Amino acid sequence: MKVLEINLEPRLMDCQIIDVDGKRCGKVDDLVFEGDVGSQLKIKSILVGPRVWYSRETGSLAALLSFFIRSNKLIEVPWKYVVEIFPIVKLNVRAQELGLRALDTKLAGILERIPGG
Amino acid sequence: MNFVDLLLGFISSAGGFIDISNLVFNPQSAAKFGYALLWPMVVGAIGIAVYAEMCGRVAAIAKKPVFDLIRERTGFNIAMITLIASNIVNLLIATAEIGGVAIMLQLFSGLSYRGLLFVAFGLLLLILWFIKFKYLEWIFGIMGMFMVTFLVAAIKLSPNWHQVVLGFVPSIPFEAKTDMLDYLYFAIGLLGSLLMPYQVYFYSSGGIEEGWKEKDLITNKITTYAGYALGAILAIALSIVAGTIFFPGHIQPQAVGTILLGPALTMGKVGLILGMIGMLFSIGGAAMETSLAGAYNLSQFFGWQWGKFQRPSEAPRFTLSWLIMLIVAVLVLLTGIDPVKITNLAVIFSVVVYPLTYIPILLVANDKRFLGKHANGRVTNVLAWVYLVILLVVAISAVPLLILSKGGNG
Numbered sequence: 001m002k003v004l005e006i007n008l009e010p011r012l013m014d015c016q017i018i019d020v021d022g023k024r025c026g027k028v029d030d031l032v033f034e035g036d037v038g039s040q041l042k043i044k045s046i047l048v049g050p051r052v053w054y055s056r057e058t059g060s061l062a063a064l065l066s067f068f069i070r071s072n073k074l075i076e077v078p079w080k081y082v083v084e085i086f087p088i089v090k091l092n093v094r095a096q097e098l099g100l101r102a103l104d105t106k107l108a109g110i111l112e113r114i115p116g117g
Numbered sequence: 118m119n120f121v122d123l124l125l126g127f128i129s130s131a132g133g134f135i136d137i138s139n140l141v142f143n144p145q146s147a148a149k150f151g152y153a154l155l156w157p158m159v160v161g162a163i164g165i166a167v168y169a170e171m172c173g174r175v176a177a178i179a180k181k182p183v184f185d186l187i188r189e190r191t192g193f194n195i196a197m198i199t200l201i202a203s204n205i206v207n208l209l210i211a212t213a214e215i216g217g218v219a220i221m222l223q224l225f226s227g228l229s230y231r232g233l234l235f236v237a238f239g240l241l242l243l244i245l246w247f248i249k250f251k252y253l254e255w256i257f258g259i260m261g262m263f264m265v266t267f268l269v270a271a272i273k274l275s276p277n278w279h280q281v282v283l284g285f286v287p288s289i290p291f292e293a294k295t296d297m298l299d300y301l302y303f304a305i306g307l308l309g310s311l312l313m314p315y316q317v318y319f320y321s322s323g324g325i326e327e328g329w330k331e332k333d334l335i336t337n338k339i340t341t342y343a344g345y346a347l348g349a350i351l352a353i354a355l356s357i358v359a360g361t362i363f364f365p366g367h368i369q370p371q372a373v374g375t376i377l378l379g380p381a382l383t384m385g386k387v388g389l390i391l392g393m394i395g396m397l398f399s400i401g402g403a404a405m406e407t408s409l410a411g412a413y414n415l416s417q418f419f420g421w422q423w424g425k426f427q428r429p430s431e432a433p434r435f436t437l438s439w440l441i442m443l444i445v446a447v448l449v450l451l452t453g454i455d456p457v458k459i460t461n462l463a464v465i466f467s468v469v470v471y472p473l474t475y476i477p478i479l480l481v482a483n484d485k486r487f488l489g490k491h492a493n494g495r496v497t498n499v500l501a502w503v504y505l506v507i508l509l510v511v512a513i514s515a516v517p518l519l520i521l522s523k524g525g526n527g
Binding site: 101 | 179180181185188189192193196246247416417418419420421422423428429430431432433434436437487
């Protein structure tokens with residue numbers, strides 16, 4: 001079997017993602033490609049979330065991660081929302097519209113009730 | 118370039134240079150070996166200045182803090198291991214620093230240590246919750262400059278300056294094998310206390326917090342080289358004070374506050390109080406820095422919103438991270454564990470994290486795609502690579518030396 005090596009320049013994997021408001025909303029945890037054999041391969045979407053972490057991990061570290069982080073969340077960010085890829089991945093849409101920063105929104109509601117929060 | 122910002126940056130870096138690790142390792146090493154271990158502080162100060170300057174430059178030009186670099190350069194797996202190791206060390210140091218704050222408050226008030234742990238926690242919580250990054254740095258940095266009291270004490274104690282100068286040259290002032298192990302253990306501990314990774318995590322994140330740009334590169338250079346040089350002089354002063362007072366009588370200081378004997382002997386009550394203020398704010402500033410460093414690392418690894426330039430609710434997971442660091446640290450201290458013992462362990466174990474922290478910084482600071490014309494020059498590169506070799510040697514030998522020398526008590 002032929003192994004296909006893809007060198008993404010500049011590097012995309014593990015890059016910070018920020019939304020249209022400049023809010024940090026995750027990392028490029030993985031990429032989804034589309035394209036048939038013999039045709040040009042294109043990036044379809046960016047994957048963000050804990051489910052990808054387990055697949056990237058192996059052995060005891062994977063077990064440790066899955067023990068502490070129970071979430072199985074996975075968010076697919078369509079490539080059409082990406083407007084810049086270097087040095088940071090910028091989106092032209094708000095994070096909440098894609099389901100990113102959902103936990104932040106919940107926690108912010110609690111912290112806002114505390115004076116100075 | 119704003120002169121006031123430049124001055125405040127310089128003072129903050131000098132005043133914020135000392136933490137509990139210097140207040141533990143310097144007196145212990147000087148009490149045992151006199152002035153013979155001044156050289157590791159020069160080596161350590163140059164090393165941290167070289168790497169912090171690179172971090173600041175990367176933050177200003179590429180807008181990337183250290184843990185972004187670690188994950189991008191080493192990938193998810195190694196970065197995760199680095200995250201776990203570095204945050205265990207951050208937590209250990211934060212615990213030691215909060216314990217140190219409680220000890221200083223006890224010296225001021227005479228109240229119970231356990232009760233003052235809650236006071237220390239409450240004060241740090243209020244400060245971190247309400248005060249923005251820039252003012253945090255200024256308050257602790259400026260008040261930390263009261264550590265100059267120890268420099269005055271060192272001069273007033275009239276040490277043997279010839280011996281002091283000889284201390285800047287690595288030498289072998291021992292005969293027995295156990296002394297050699299202790300000497301190497303303290304040399305590595307002193308180096309470790311100046312090269313603590315939390316300093317670069319905090320410094321680079323601070324550069325992003327303050328929105329550094331190309332024009333701030335000069336501030337970055339002065340803050341790191343001049344500010345850290347003054348900070349190192351203060352650290353050396355601690356060793357001179359301890360070497361002059363404790364070494365001749367073979368007295369081994371065990372408590373954090375013992376070094377205050379220097380200002381007290383030379384300047385009386387005023388010196389004692391000024392020294393205590395300096396120590397309180399140095400240790401308090403480091404408690405704040407280490408708690409934030411843990412939160413910065415987590416947030417930057419996972420890509421969460423972070424920063425002290427905004428309200429706590431605007432970066433909720435970052436806020437909860439430093440809050441949990443503070444809570445866990447106080448819970449550990451409530452078990453009755455001695456902050457000095459935690460400091461010894463934390464410094465030695467932090468050394469193990471060195472390569473994983475410093476290599477990605479060097480790689481990016483060399484990368485013209487990120488930094489363009491601001492990528493490392495030849496001199497910086499030579500220095501950085503020399504230090505990387507030193508860091509690797511230190512990282513490999515730290516834990517074996519801790520065991521063989523029984524923590525410097527071999």
